Amino acid sequence: xxxxxxxxxxxxxxxxxxxYQVLSFGMIVSSALMIWKGLMVVTGSESPIVVVLSGSMxxxxxxxxxxxxxxxxxxxxxxxxxxxxxVEGRDIPIxxxxxxxxxxxxxxxxxxTKGDNNSVxxxxxxxxxxxxxxxxxxxxRARGFLPYVGMVTILMNEYPKFKVWF
Amino acid sequence: xxxxxxRGNAILAYTLSxxxxxxxxxxxxxxxxxxxxxxxxxxxxxxxxxVLWDKIILRGENAVLDFKxxxxxxxxxxxxxxxxxxxxxxxxxxxxxxxxxxLLPNIFAHGSHSxxxxxxxxxxxx
Numbered sequence: 494x495x496x497x498x499x500x501x502x503x504x505x506x507x508x509x510x511x512x513y514q515v516l517s518f519g520m521i522v523s524s525a526l527m528i529w530k531g532l533m534v535v536t537g538s539e540s541p542i543v544v545v546l547s548g549s550m551x552x553x554x555x556x557x558x559x560x561x562x563x564x565x566x567x568x569x570x571x572x573x574x575x576x577x578x579x580v581e582g583r584d585i586p587i588x589x590x591x592x593x594x595x596x597x598x599x600x601x602x603x604x605x606t607k608g609d610n611n612s613v614x615x616x617x618x619x620x621x622x623x624x625x626x627x628x629x630x631x632x633x634r635a636r637g638f639l640p641y642v643g644m645v646t647i648l649m650n651e652y653p654k655f656k657v658w659f
Numbered sequence: 660x661x662x663x664x665x666r667g668n669a670i671l672a673y674t675l676s677x678x679x680x681x682x683x684x685x686x687x688x689x690x691x692x693x694x695x696x697x698x699x700x701x702x703x704x705x706x707x708x709x710v711l712w713d714k715i716i717l718r719g720e721n722a723v724l725d726f727k728x729x730x731x732x733x734x735x736x737x738x739x740x741x742x743x744x745x746x747x748x749x750x751x752x753x754x755x756x757x758x759x760x761x762l763l764p765n766i767f768a769h770g771s772h773s774x775x776x777x778x779x780x781x782x783x784x785x
Binding site: 552553554571572573574575591592593594595596597598603609625635636637638639640 | 705706707708709710713715717733736737738753754755757758759760761762763765
């Protein structure tokens with residue numbers, strides 16, 4: 494199938510039909526955006542669905558597992574919870590467990606995390622000079638789990654040729 | 660008359676536009692009202708949660724834990740000097756369950772153990 498025949502369908506359409514196709518495509522894109530933004534509002538997290546990209550939480554989470562996050566401000570972070578956080582200077586969020594946590598009476602917290610599969614805590618991963626994470630760094634708390642589904646994104650990131658198939 | 664699907668479509672479209680209007684109104688109202696700042700109560704009182712020990716039990720492994728004379732797996736530190744002479748140290752047990760797929764519950768065991776740390780450091784091995 495060459496490219497010329499790909500647009501034959503488009504050529505046969507009249508203006509109205511073409512416009513209708515464009516509109517329904519826009520509808521699909523905008524509803525996907527709406528679902529994502531709606532999830533952001535419902536869960537309070539800036540990215541409510543996250544793919545685990547490293548093996549640092551094995552045997553709980555493997556690469557390519559999908560996590561659903563919530564981040565309600567009135568729900569306190571507790572020790573032993575699995576949090577997803579972003580560190581300045583790294584664009585990939587990290588999924589690790591809370592190891593130590595200090596909470597002041599006014600509700601501000603600072604905490605230290607560690608991956609289940611790592612032998613040391615995460616101070617080496619944080620930004621230089623950063624000893625604790627605060628609520629600002631948190632993307633969300635892991636609430637739901639779906640294995641293997643995120644493998645598609647990992648494949649697409651690591652083998653860009655795979656993307657051409659779609 | 661219109662079919663059920665057409666009526667449903669009309670209702671959905673109408674709901675969507677009303678929702679969009681409401682969202683905008685809510686957004687505008689928060690922009691207008693959110694000028695209040697929260698006073699920072701600069702209290703020193705701090706609650707500290709520290710993990711002392713953990714263990715991963717895989718599916719099918721023995722889940723009956725019976726340990727004696729164990730050392731802590733992680734250092735019992737806090738970020739300051741709140742441990743010395745602290746009269747409310749509470750030990751609790753909690754666990755996460757990682758299912759095949761589904762929710763990730765965080766469960767606290769019944770019961771806990773409280774004790775105090777002495778005001779002075781010990782000079783000899785206990």
